[in-house]
Amino acid sequence: LQARMSPIQQSIEILRPDFQRGQFKAVLFDFDGTLSLIRRNWQATMIPMMVDVLAETGTSESRDTLHEKVEEFVMRLNGRQTIYQMMQLADEVKARGGAPREALDYKHQYHELLWQQVGARIEAVKSGAMSTEQASVPGAHGLLTALQQRGLPLFLASGTDLNYVQDELRTLQMQEFFGPRVYGALDRHQDFSKAMIIQQMIREIGLAGHEVLGFGDGFVEIEEIRRVGGLAVGVASEEESREGVNEWKRQRLIRAGADVIIGDYRCLDELLDVLGIG
Numbered sequence: 023l024q025a026r027m028s029p030i031q032q033s034i035e036i037l038r039p040d041f042q043r044g045q046f047k048a049v050l051f052d053f054d055g056t057l058s059l060i061r062r063n064w065q066a067t068m069i070p071m072m073v074d075v076l077a078e079t080g081t082s083e084s085r086d087t088l089h090e091k092v093e094e095f096v097m098r099l100n101g102r103q104t105i106y107q108m109m110q111l112a113d114e115v116k117a118r119g120g121a122p123r124e125a126l127d128y129k130h131q132y133h134e135l136l137w138q139q140v141g142a143r144i145e146a147v148k149s150g151a152m153s154t155e156q157a158s159v160p161g162a163h164g165l166l167t168a169l170q171q172r173g174l175p176l177f178l179a180s181g182t183d184l185n186y187v188q189d190e191l192r193t194l195q196m197q198e199f200f201g202p203r204v205y206g207a208l209d210r211h212q213d214f215s216k217a218m219i220i221q222q223m224i225r226e227i228g229l230a231g232h233e234v235l236g237f238g239d240g241f242v243e244i245e246e247i248r249r250v251g252g253l254a255v256g257v258a259s260e261e262e263s264r265e266g267v268n269e270w271k272r273q274r275l276i277r278a279g280a281d282v283i284i285g286d287y288r289c290l291d292e293l294l295d296v297l298g299i300g
Contacts, residue, residue, distance in 0.1 A: 043298025
């Protein structure tokens with residue numbers, strides 16, 4: 023009889039069984055959707071805002087058509103700095119005969135809209151109405167603790183603006199795990215990218231590419247970790263229900279080249295064993 027897999031084993035999907043295990047010397051994390059759920063469902067703010075902006079050009083496209091086109095580029099650029107999504111929006115306005123505003127103006131508009139949700143969640147955590155666990159991907163604190171106990175330096179690189187990332191890390195009581203190794207979007211967007219942070223890790227610690235372990239729920243970080251020969255764990259987190267695997271994310275993470283896919287970190291012991299650091 024074939025042995026039945028436990029739910030925990032089923033939640034760890036190994037796409038490349040031949041990856042090198044246990045040789046890691048540093049770990050890179052994305053933030054939103056990978057560790058933090060404070061900005062969960064940000065797409066439901068960004069995409070309608072962009073649809074409104076494009077509809078104002080007088081285009082003959084329906085809102086459904088605009089939504090589909092916006093969703094494609096917003097999610098394709100997910101993981102890069104927010105400004106890149108806004109630069110694409112400006113290009114889309116121009117392509118429809120409109121006069122685009124500066125990408126930075128669009129970014130500020132988006133942040134003001136998003137803050138109506140994010141600000142309330144941060145206050146809920148700070149007041150104790152919501153726990154740090156409820157505002158995080160399940161098991162995130164346990165994973166960070168386990169990696170820190172193994173002496174692995176942890177780096178964080180987020181496409182969200184650095185000042186927001188630092189505040190939200192403190193809110194979730196995760197700043198101690200990363201110390202000064204926290205990077206986020208800057209007004210001079212040329213000065214930050216996840217590829218640049220990975221190269222900095224490699225130089226700073228003296229790594230070979232295969233000694234980099236990375237966790238992310240977006241296309242960009244998975245692709246960049248794989249590009250240097252590191253091991254990429256795709257986190258297909260269900261941000262609203264906090265249960266199971268998000269199939270849409272899973273498909274994109276597979277296309278990005280993830281070696282392993284998980285829904286969250288409740289499978290911690292089994293995940294560490296799979297990675298060879300149990």
